[in-house]
Amino acid sequence: MSENSRAELYQQVILEHHHKPRNFGELTDATHDAEGYNPLCGDHLHIYLHVDDKNMIDKVAFNGDGCAISRASASMMTVALQGKSLEEAQKLFTQFHQLILGHLKPEKDPNHLGKLAIFSGIWQYPSRVKCASLAWHTMKGALEKTKTISTE
């Protein structure tokens, strides 16, 4: 792999979301929430969702501590899920999961990832894939009513 492709992990967008995370905080009227831990890193996220009576996610928030990758991933996930149906959220989870494992190539495979495609190079950093996936696994756990998620 080239020097350049590796150096792209900490792109502006990721650093920007890390420094100014969107939807950061607690959602007091959450219908679904879960805590996610990465015991290997000590990363810890809490994801809150509000699902309306039409099964649409109308509010998402997160808080917790983690590295830049896990924080930026959580922040960008909250933006991406806003206004999505539960079915769409599930689809996005699958696509994101395939993306970070390097199985989905955003430039040629059909997807709805949008800005999330920025994580496409992370499969080259196997030890960091869990940082990017923590928020997503926690969100899935919240929707499935699992209270504590651990990625290791």
Place this chain on the structure above:
Amino acid sequence: MAKAFDVKNIRKDFPNLSITVRGRPLVYLDNAATTMKPQSVIDRLVEYYSHENSNVHRGVHYLSEKATAEFEKAREKVRQFLNAAKLSEIIFTKGTTDSINLVVSSYGRAFLKKGDEIIISAMEHHSNIVPWQILCEEKGTVLKVIPLDETGAYSVSDFKKILSPRTKFVSLVYISNSLGTINPIPEIIKISHSHSIPVLVDGAQTVNHRPVDVQKLDCDFLAFSGHKLFGPTGVGVLYGKADLLNKMPPYQGGGDMIASVTLEKTTYNVLPYKFEAGTPHIAGVIALGTAIDYINTIGFEKIMPYEEELLAYGTKALKKIPHLRMIGTAKNKAAILSFVLPNIHAHDLGTLVDEQGVAIRTGHHCTQPVMKHFCVPATSRASLAFYNTTQDIDRLVESIIKANKIFSKNI
């Protein structure tokens, strides 16, 4: 600094030190995780598998006798290295973790009972916490923990405060893998023995930094790993006093550890074989002997002052980085530098310095209670060996400064 210590030539003995990582010469600062191997150790493994491959303590044929002789020669090298009184006190294991588990399973199950207290410290590696917790679950023994001060150390009097008439075992790390703290183990052993309490010393991060004389130290058990001592992975040592080992039941049953087996009753082999069930890592044991030969040719009398200078240089250089906080600032320290930066999580730093070809460890270093004590989720750790140089430390500092620049954009 290099006048008394020819680090340039020493580095030539370690082929892995001369590789290029991400376009730059590797700077390897993860020696507390595992050390590099000298060419002589690598050659010894190849030689065994090329010309001596056979099982030990079994056949009467030439190869088996040769392998057995080399295997037992390595045991003698370890005995001399530790200055153990008897050859039978050296037991080969898979590593430090296996050595500790042996003591917990065998001594702990046989001699510790409900309500008995076992003392560890808050800086133990998980391998010296979890096996004891498993025993406590099973037997109802109680784990007592010596707390740490703000420098990441504890004193003899801190130990005395925990000591009670119920204390029946003490198991402590000599040098902390995540903090570098050197603990007052000799004094603690004296006090423990005055109450007839046996002491296990986790020497995983000790035997590669300083000489350990088990008779002088008078520890009852000492555990260490081959791969942190410039030897192969998958091989380690448990030293134990013969009288204790003799009265302990076997750890695992199988071949080599028996005297005779009938389907009704088995009698066990003598020390050390009683604790060496199954075919061991023969090549690993022999090559561990070669690693010890290698260390002996350099000598701790040269290694220790050199590492001390490196530690002082590294501490000073890191402290110059704005806002960097050292984790583990004990007065008595080995060449391990743990630190955190306020704006960069350790994992991000680890990835960014790796881009510069610098290998450090980031995370909790299998010492989560230490992380909790310092209220940090993880630290970055540069752990040094005698083949490291001041230039390695300069490259580390340079790569941290570069990472800091990337992270201060956009703030």
